[in-house]
Amino acid sequence: MLALSEAGDNAGVDMLVGDIYGTDANKIGLKSSTIASTFGKVFRKSTTRSERAEMFKQADIARSLLYAISNNIGHVA
């Protein structure tokens, strides 16, 4: 699982601050590479589950989940 996540890029499934505000610095002061919403790019209207499974790379999903869980642990700590 870790090897899989190593090959992935979480920008494929995660919505980043840069996806929302563009590349310019925003007023809140977050970097454009900061994750705004984990899995924020996955939901598309009127697509079936199998279509979505093809649309997103397993490696990207693995990396996104690794970031989400790790960040959450760090945040709670």
Place this chain on the structure above:
Amino acid sequence: MYYDRLKRDLGVEVLREEEMECLILGLGFIAHVPEEVFWFSEELVYKVSHPHEPRTIPASELPRPSPSPPSYQVTFAPTPHNAGEVVPVFPCLVVNIGSGVSIVKVDENGEFERVSGTSLGGGTLWGLLSMLTDARTFDGESHTDQQVTNLLIPRNACSLGGR
């Protein structure tokens, strides 16, 4: 992203405004609507779900680690009676729940600072649900008009609204 489409398809003039400044201005406006801003409490949830029962939550319904739990009350923020009167709600924390979550501290003079937040939010729920289940829309059925509304409203919502 929609700037050019709105301008071309609707023929309207689009003025860009800064998101956070609009949110804080809106917060000031909402504070002037009677019984719109309230202190969220378990007591309030219980009152709505058990309309005919006494206001106090029985201890059995609310298991707590503490032997002497704090008592809650439904508390609405005070509404100003005169036009110029300032509602003393600042400084406050605005919890902006959207595709992700931001917690922003807002001062009396409108200055703000992001103090916390998480990337786990509505977008994560939608994303995971759409990947793990066969559900195709959030509501269950496909409402065409609802989809249009969702397109026009940015992916955020202020948790201060009373609805």
